[in-house]
Amino acid sequence: MEELSPLLRLTPLVRRRIYCFVGVASWDPLAPHKFDLHGRDTGVTEQPKASTFHGLLLSCRVIYTEAAALLYSANRFVLHYAHAHAHVAGPGLSEPPEPLAPLFALTAASLASLTSLTIVLNQASCHHHFGFAGYYSSCCLDRNDTGPGLVASWLCERHHAGAHRLPLLAPPSPVEPKGDGDDTDTDTNSDNDAQYAAAQLLLAVWHSAAARLSHITSGRLDLGLVCDIDPQHERALEVARxxxxxxxxxxxxRDLYIRLCKTIDPRLQRVAQDAVSQVLRIPAAPYSRPPTRTTLTSLPRELRLRILEYTDLITPSREVTWSRQDRGYVIFYRDSEQSAPDRKYRQQFSPCLSSQLARTFIGCFCRRRHTAFSRTCTCWAPPGPALFLVCRSLCQDAQLTFFSGNHFIIHDYKADPSWEVPFLGRWETDHQGPAPRYDYPSERFAASQFLREVIPRHCLAYLHFLELVFPPYLPHSWPRAGQPAMQDWLATVDWLQDKINAPGLTIRLVGADVSCFSPDVYKTTITIADAEAITRSYEELWGSLKPLADNGLARFYAHFPCPWQFFGTSRNYLKRWKWLKAQRQVLKERAERLVMGDRYEELYANGREEPHESFWTWTHYAQA
Known part of the structure; x- marks a missing residue:
């Protein structure tokens, strides 16, 4: 009779501790390990490699059965369709018979033990299962007017090399113009057919893999599915289905996460949402015929507007941020100063990134950033087109509710990471000596772009609160008189005169301060001339709003950092805190008096106080 292995003579609790010690499972059940089924390195430095316990799994059948059950039940796994073709080809080496072969290699018992699996059929942006780069919730290769974020691009190059693909059905390269006599339509149709055929091949592999997953335990597996499709292709909807x-x-x-496009597409979004509801058997809300023919549009307008205030048109914080780098609306959160009932309400809309990090991030299935749907994403997203397409009167009511019921903060920052400032040129992290001299990096302000291109012209009169934020710039990078951006902004202010409701509008102009996350180049010692140059730029910005105040602007507030904070000995900011705080107040009063003139005293008359600082300010550490 074969003698029992010494390991199997130990108690199950001791054996489990041994399995955790060699890396089969994590010591912390709330922070499981992440493994790539193709064996690729996930870049998570704090977890052991699979090679450290591979020998244990091969030691004997009984140990394999026990350890494998723990391995597949206690960890998260990801499987990439593209990784099957990422190995080095050579003599005697052939492509694996199946791109998702690792899934077919798992035994029925291992499949039954699985609790978390993400299958990435195609990804057009980072899916964030590589190391701490998962901290970022938007694709690190996104481009913007001022260039890619330096930190995010470095992380992508280091952790995501080879992970990006073109969207499914996307053309392999931009279509070049054809000469006379070329049959462009025929070539385009041929390209579309080739892309569709490639998509069908991928779908056939995925269909076989899904059949293999029939061995999983019912109600046990969290499944993520990523297949970024080109929404512009004529067969995009067909392929998504x-x-x-x-x-x-x-x-x-147990749960399902679906992502069908890197960007947001309403048609594909509906496919993803319906799929999650159908697979998870989420019952639809029961429909009951109303007792009368009364509809929302038949109600008095005052009542319709009141009802619309309880929709997504009004954000939990009543603040909406528009970022030029992200080209979209986002909201920020701060609960520390909220009452308990209000905090509970606001937590319903906490960013899904934060909630998922708390239970180990499995990938980005955020409906605000992608065409994706999951029950864990509670991010606020701008209202979809459905509400605005019902009828003209309801569209106007919805626009009025959205633009008048929220405060709008306009800035150049990225939404995530929230501290990444616009790119002002190439600098080294260990930069020494005087700061480089860069001009203002754009020919337009973010505020000008927002007011002229983002808001419908007739909605400008609905605005009640507008906060215009300038990130920290190097001394000569602040917009100055005569520069294209300043000239464009002056023209925008003149254009706004008869389009806004000035007596009902409050404007706050903010110069964001540096933070502990700002690059060191923004904190270098400046000269007296540099400080004076910054002050002159401040005055140009303040003075640009004087015509709006002359036209009856309700209120104006200003917050700008003291340009003298980095003059003299560097990093003596804390030592001069009280003096700098007083100087900031002097700048604030100077700006508000310049713009409001004789009406300055009315700002704080009869106990009036300035509206509280925005949640964006708190999130970005923008104010000292």
Missing amino acids: SVITPLTLIPRL
Whole structure:
């Protein structure tokens, strides 16, 4: 009779501790390990490699059965379709028979033990399962007017090399112009057919993989599915439906996350949302016929507007931020100063990134950033087109509610990471000596772009509160008189005169201060001339709003850092805190008196106080 292995003579609790010690599972059940089923390095330096316990799994069948059950139940796994073709080809080496072969290699018992699996059929942006780069919730290769974020680009190059692909159905390269006599339509149709054929091949592989997942335990697996599709392709909707069809072959899931496009597309978003509801068997809200023919549009307008205030048109914080780098609306959160009931309400809309990090981030399935849907994403997203397309009167009511019921903060920062300032030129992290001299990096202000291109012209009169934020710039990078950006802004102010409701509008102009996350080049010692140059730029910005105040602007506030804070000995900011705080107040009063003139005293008359600082300010550490 074969003698029992010494390891198997130990108690199950001791054996589990040994398995955790060699890396089969994490010591912390709330922070499981992440493994790539193709064996690629996930870049998570704090977890052991699979090679450290591979020998243990091969020691004997009984130990394998026990350890494998723990391995697949206690960890998260990801499987990339593209990784099957990422190995080095050579003599005697052939492509694996199946791009998702690792899934077919798992035994039925291992499949039954799985609790978390993400299948990435195609990703056009970072999916964030590599190391701490998962901290970023937007694709690190996104481009903007001022260039890519330096930190994010470095992380992408280091952790995501080879992970990016073109969207499914996307053309392989931009279509070049054809000469006379070329049959452009024929070539385009041929390209579309080739892209569709490639998509069908991928879908066939995915269908086989979904059939293999029939061995999972019902109600146990969290499944993520990523297949970024080109929404511009004429067959995008057809392919999206084909992607989610195999999910019907899988037993009931514990949770499901679907992403169908890197960017937001309403048609594909509906496909993803319906798929999650169908697979998870989420019952639809019961429909009951109203007792009368009364509809929302038949109600008095005052009542309609009141009802619309309880929709997504009004954000939890009543603040909406528009970022030029992200080209979209976002909201920020701060709960520390909220009452308990209000905090509970606001937490319903906490960023899904924060909630998922708390339970180990599995990838970005955020509906605000992608065409994706999951039950864990509670991010606020701008209201979709459905509400605005019902009828003209309801569209106007919705626009009035959205633009009048929220404060709008306009800036150049990225939404995530929230401290990343616009790119002002190439600098080294260990920069020494005087700060480089860069001009203002754009020919337009973010505020000018927002007011002229983002808001419908007739909605400008609905605005009640507008906060215009300038990130920290190097001394000569602040916009100055005569520069294109300042000239464009002056023209925008003149253009706004008869389009806004000045007596009902409050404007706050903010010069964001540096923070502990700002690059060191923004904190270098400046000269007296530098400080004076910054002050003159401040005055140009303040003075530009004087015509609006002359036209009856309700209120104006200003917050700008003292330009003298980095004059003289560097990093003596804290030592001069009281003096700098007083100087900031002097600048504030100077700016508000310059703009409001004789009406300055009315700002704080009868106990009036300035509206509280925005949640964006708190989030970005923008004010000292």
